[in-house]
Amino acid sequence: MVIQWFPGHMAKATREVREKLKLVDIVFELVDARCPLSSHNMYLDEVVKDKKKIIIFNKIDLCDKKETAKWKKYFEENGYKAVYSDSKNSKNLNDIINSAREELSEKLERMIEKGIKPRAIRTMVIGVPNVGKSTFINKVINKNVANTANRPGVTKKQQWLKLNKNIELLDTPGILMPKFDNQEIGKKLSLVGSIKDDITPLDDVSLYLIDILKRHYLEKLNSVYKINVNHNTNNLTIMEEIAKKCYKLIDGDYDYDSTIKLLIQDFRTQKFGLITLDNFEEMLKNEN
Numbered sequence: 001m002v003i004q005w006f007p008g009h010m011a012k013a014t015r016e017v018r019e020k021l022k023l024v025d026i027v028f029e030l031v032d033a034r035c036p037l038s039s040h041n042m043y044l045d046e047v048v049k050d051k052k053k054i055i056i057f058n059k060i061d062l063c064d065k066k067e068t069a070k071w072k073k074y075f076e077e078n079g080y081k082a083v084y085s086d087s088k089n090s091k092n093l094n095d096i097i098n099s100a101r102e103e104l105s106e107k108l109e110r111m112i113e114k115g116i117k118p119r120a121i122r123t124m125v126i127g128v129p130n131v132g133k134s135t136f137i138n139k140v141i142n143k144n145v146a147n148t149a150n151r152p153g154v155t156k157k158q159q160w161l162k163l164n165k166n167i168e169l170l171d172t173p174g175i176l177m178p179k180f181d182n183q184e185i186g187k188k189l190s191l192v193g194s195i196k197d198d199i200t201p202l203d204d205v206s207l208y209l210i211d212i213l214k215r216h217y218l219e220k221l222n223s224v225y226k227i228n229v230n231h232n233t234n235n236l237t238i239m240e241e242i243a244k245k246c247y248k249l250i251d252g253d254y255d256y257d258s259t260i261k262l263l264i265q266d267f268r269t270q271k272f273g274l275i276t277l278d279n280f281e282e283m284l285k286n287e288n
């Protein structure tokens with residue numbers, strides 16, 4: 001079954017983001033550190049050719065650091081500035097702001113040379129749903145905006161938040177769903193909560209999770225469910241092993257529905273520990 005991952009309203013949102021992007025000098029693109037390539041918007045590069053970008057690997061606290069570090073290097077080798085972030089615990093946020101300043105130092109110098117009074121740098125946060133955009137913005141504001149008093153009655157269409165005297169941040173993030181035809185990307189985005197469960201075939205997604213765990217995190221898979229499968233065990237067989245351990249039979253058959261939900265829930269609550277879904281060697285091999 002081919003799933004349509006890109007609903008119509010996303011096309012509209014994407015257009016709106018493109019309009020807003022025209023207003024900024026530098027873009028903070030948040031990607032999920034557990035699937036940095038799958039959650040990165042490849043089309044953004046076409047949209048914001050002339051703008052600087054910082055790729056923020058958010059939720060770094062949840063990923064397999066060793067695997068994700070390969071992706072950071074990969075992005076850097078492809079000309080991006082890349083930084084880690086754990087927005088939930090407010091880590092690295094000032095580093096990110098400093099990086100933005102560094103990235104734009106040339107532009108500022110050019111303005112000064114031309115005799116233009118340098119204005120504050122304008123930035124905007126974009127990324128797929130659930131990647132942590134709102135959390136990131138809120139934490140950055142708490143850290144950096146001295147006075148964010150509510151002013152009732154002020155219609156705020158577009159608010160620029162002053163992060164320091166040199167940098168302003170657009171207060172509303174841009175939700176940008178990558179348009180893709182790769183089913184595996186869709187399944188990973190579903191696992192990290194970027195695609196709503198009600199439009200997702202969760203049976204496929206959970207079998208795909210089993211497949212990833214089997215290939216790259218086999219010990220964790222076995223220990224969480226107290227099963228004993230190996231790299232060659234069929235994914236459906238693994239699901240049935242888990243069903244056998246965790247649920248009673250229903251009319252003599254495995255309780256697939258509960259097992260599917262359990263697997264996805266266990267991934268989202270870090271039962272398997274720190275996992276990176278985008279395996280570096282495997283994805284690059286597929287690309288070539």
Ligand SMILES: Nc1nc2c(ncn2[C@@H]2O[C@H](COP(=O)(O)OP(=O)(O)O)[C@@H](O)[C@H]2O)c(=O)[nH]1
Pocket residue numbers: 058059060061062085086087088089127128129130131132133134135136
């Ligand atoms: N563990 C972890 N959770 C995060 C991080 N950043 C955001 N979250 C959580 O991810 C979920 C989605 O965050 P939100 O800011 O609403 O994402 P948005 O849809 O991109 O605006 C929330 O439950 C956040 O608490 C992070 O760096 N680490």
Ligand SMILES: [Mg+2]
Pocket residue numbers: 133134135
């Ligand atoms: Mg949000």
